[in-house]
Amino acid sequence: MTTRLPADPFRRSIQSVSREELQQYQLERLNQLLAKTLPFNRHYQERFGISHLQLESLEQWSQFPTSTKSEWQSDGIDGIARHHSHSPNRYRRYHRTSGTRGRPMVILDTAEDWDWWTSTWQYVLDACSINSDDRILMAFSFGPFIGFWSAHDACLQRECLVIPSGGLSTLARIDLIRTASPTVLFGTPSYALHLAQEAAQRGISLRESSIRTVFVAGEPGGSIPSVRAQLEELYGAQVMDHAGATEIGPWGFGTADGKGLHVIESEFIAEFLPLDSSITNADPRWRELVITSLGRAGAPVLRYRTQDIVQPVWDRDVSGTEFVRLEGGILGRADDMFVVRGVNVFPTAIESIIRQFPGIEEFRIRAQKRGELDEVAIDIESSEPLQTLLEEALQVQLGLRIPVVPLPIGSLPKSEGKSRRIVRS
């Protein structure tokens, strides 16, 4: 049997049309979504003050109110977000946000919306040429957090062999890599690092394994150069980043150079708003990403403020797509930022520096509010004496003195999902 790459003439052609054509396509899709959604969706009817809407231009769209997570958040015991179009029994899939920030929000998907998830994922899988000969190991727990559920189904749709590993220990997964010979690994960046380090401690190099692509999502690591370099080194594999969110959908895929993300503009409208004025000293090119989904009629995402801070660039990427590029991926989150002695610092920037030291096996960023300002310290686990070197690197690269505290190995928590590496008090 020969290797099959899925036929994707539309997915290819839509990435090379002019911006005017793309926007015309987005407008048509948006009008279809509004026609299908607004007559049934009370939340947006109230927000917009109308129950029918057809737009003549995207400029018009930019005048409508934005949505925020807190507006969607329900007070009800079921936690189902307020912006659903139908009653719960119309839906098939129950998922929750990870709850990294606050109470998890429940989002339901209809069968049709789930098809939209898996079809949209195909752009991401295209970007690293995943094909029907690939064997996909999902290092994921398959709980209510949406995580890689949609990737799982997208890989099945693409005719790969999918190997689930929920409930397995890291050692059992290392053994599964040996016996099942996966070509692709899906996981969070921090779990992928952990898996390879655990293997290395047992004398097993995953460079020698069958894995050719490490697919990461759920944390910013996939676009942080030092994290990517470490993953590439440990696995001897291509690293592919993906961005998505339970409440939004799978909206982005890694650029060919590994230094950023493309927004899948055939399925999402990206707008870039000036940063909130409370964020001082920001790079003038930084914007907040605002997203509108063009599918998911059951829980439509209309002008949603992601809180993700990005730097958009509209030049043709070497990967040959006209989809807007976000330089450096997600630079940080507006609600994650520290203000240390008047300087804005994103945890991702700190992580990027820590990751320059492969000897650091685990870390934790501790932040404490003192009035408007944050005091930040870093705990590290390392078998080498790296405290002073890291403090120097932080001072050189961020212009800040941040104390580093070495801890015995094994003292910091470790999880397969999104790491909880930031502790605020």
Add this chain to the structure above:
Amino acid sequence: MTTRLPADPFRRSIQSVSREELQQYQLERLNQLLAKTLPFNRHYQERFGISHLQLESLEQWSQFPTSTKSEWQSDGIDGIARHHSHSPNRYRRYHRTSGTRGRPMVILDTAEDWDWWTSTWQYVLDACSINSDDRILMAFSFGPFIGFWSAHDACLQRECLVIPSGGLSTLARIDLIRTASPTVLFGTPSYALHLAQEAAQRGISLRESSIRTVFVAGEPGGSIPSVRAQLEELYGAQVMDHAGATEIGPWGFGTADGKGLHVIESEFIAEFLPLDSSITNADPRWRELVITSLGRAGAPVLRYRTQDIVQPVWDRDVSGTEFVRLEGGILGRADDMFVVRGVNVFPTAIESIIRQFPGIEEFRIRAQKRGELDEVAIDIESSEPLQTLLEEALQVQLGLRIPVVPLPIGSLPKSEGKSRRIVRS
């Protein structure tokens, strides 16, 4: 929106045809499977000595060699069972047997075979009237063990709302029952008991919950009257049993009276062989179940010796199906049986007696070989002094003195998957 029950005229009608008509249907399906499979399947070509086969009667079929698990077991590092029809890249789903007995065996499913799994599951879901208004909580870890993966997809196909809970602790699942209001719970019998007991210890009665059906599989408990009674009591819910196996498929569903299983004879041919002569003192009605699948061309199950000991009855069940009924479900496994002072005892029989004492929270059956015979003892965890009462019940009901050892609560292992309650040395 009104409740929809899936249209199932075929599934209903095939359960009321005469045995002759049913066998004619089975023969046609079997010939289709053989035509599709045998020309490609080296394992069966070697076993049968032919690469083309069309049968004129099922009697003819009963002359062909049986299959056993050990014949299928591979020596290769990948553990993929020998009886697959194609090379691995034709398959989409990777699963392993639970490894309760010996090394796990890897079984792959094509997309078409997986559709057969989920369609066959519909008979099981019919039996407890699961419909599109149901919310299904899957208390399952979604690892490589096939477990409830197929049930998960079958419930989606049936348009239920499916709530995955891989990776969640028992407490998190109890909270999910409170917030997501599932109407149906899927789990192993022992995990379902554990979940309700954990809730009770925290003052939460799952009788007050939204759960109306507890769906059990993976262990014999669902057809053991005392286990069923305990589950019905703890949940105030209907209990539905299901039988299936990674290497076979979803072959049975609980009878209406809860005292046995029906074989889904439209998708499986059941044969009943005399027990191995090494099993002495067996009830003369007992047989070993031998199964042929009528689908799953990618890993066909041809005259497979399940090792399950059953007692078949061909009378029309109150649930209105002509499918053969197995009185008491799976009575035991040929390879599980103890011989205690010359008497055959199945662990399920011991479990059934232990479960008559709801005060026993956990137990373990220890068996030690002494020549041809087994010495058996039972460890129990209980807050009440039940040692003597249980010893008496065992003597009355089995005619055997089996020592019972009380242990402090929490000393025995607990797992969400198949319990490892039998320890042999």
